[in-house]
Amino acid sequence: MNKLYCEDLILFSDAMSDSNRVIIITELMSGRALSATWLANRLNLSPQATRFHLKKLEDVELIHHRACGKHRYYEIKNQDTAMFIESTFKIIPPKDCLFLTNANANTKIKFKEARMCYNHLAGSWSVALTQSFINNEFIVKQDNFFIVTEKGKNFFNEHKLLVNVFDTTFVGKRCIDFSEHRDHIGGSLGALLLQSMLQQEWFKQNDNSRELTITPKGRKNLNLLLIYKYEDL
Incomplete structure (x- = not known):
């Protein structure tokens, strides 16, 4: 197995190892672009903690953000990423x-x-x-x-x-x-x-x-x- 692929897999597993990040992913799978403030309220977390989780997901290229005025809106990176995420739900369905x-x-x-x-x-x-x-x-x-x-x-x-x-x-x-x-x-x-x-x-x-x-x-x-x-x- 390619060493670089192994490293990517480890990074992905680490990014998805936290329930807050899984919630962020499932919310964004609705196809909407959501602000960090909206997600912080949904997660009941501080803005700082929410930004930390968002950065982890951006680092492994599961999500990206778009700037609109003073706000950043986060969304799933693309259709292929969404299909990959949905396929992981098939193996390990998220809890209700x-x-x-x-x-x-x-x-x-x-x-x-x-x-x-x-x-x-x-x-x-x-x-x-x-x-x-x-x-x-x-x-x-x-x-x-x-x-x-x-x-x-x-x-x-x-x-x-x-x-x-x-x-x-x-x-x-x-x-x-x-x-x-x-x-x-x-x-x-x-x-x-x-x-x-x-x-x-x-x-x-x-x-x-x-x-x-x-x-x-x-x-x-x-x-x-x-x-x-x-x-x-």
């Missing part, structure tokens, strides 16, 4: 208290049904939709990616799920869902699909949480997508 504002049974169920995975949909709904899209040949697996077929382009446009997109290739990454242990659609395709669903009010993003709430309109449309059988005209 780390990512649930109200750790009751109803909230846990909702969180497993639909949540943000950085910038795309995760949870049981996402896994079910992905499998339905595969079965209908709207997407095909190609190595670690999902490729949208011509049939898929027509379907997604028909349901206003890829609107105002002029790129001729639609590619999504195969992201493992840590609660379902199966593929869902990540990457640029996953982000576009979720953006369209949010715009159509199929889901509502809850404040200060990765959890997504399914609206009655969304539940109706999602169920229609699951039972949809595409027939060529």
Whole structure:
């Protein structure tokens, strides 16, 4: 094993060895950019202690910050980093208290049904939709990616799920869902699909949480997508 890789792995393990840093990561996995002040309040820590934890995570390049006026806003470094973090959750799922504002049974169920995975949909709904899209040949697996077929382009446009997109290739990454242990659609395709669903009010993003709430309109449309059988005209 490469010595440099071993050193990186040790640094990563050290960075994720503190529960406060794990909480920071899970909060940022909502896809939001959060200030150090907001995170300090969430963690109930002093600003100095919060900055210490943020620097540890920046040093191993899990997060980065953007300056906006006098404030710094922190976010997950990029999509690949988010997928790596989500894959570690698959092996060692974070405890409920780390990512649930109200750790009751109803909230846990909702969180497993639909949540943000950085910038795309995760949870049981996402896994079910992905499998339905595969079965209908709207997407095909190609190595670690999902490729949208011509049939898929027509379907997604028909349901206003890829609107105002002029790129001729639609590619999504195969992201493992840590609660379902199966593929869902990540990457640029996953982000576009979720953006369209949010715009159509199929889901509502809850404040200060990765959890997504399914609206009655969304539940109706999602169920229609699951039972949809595409027939060529």
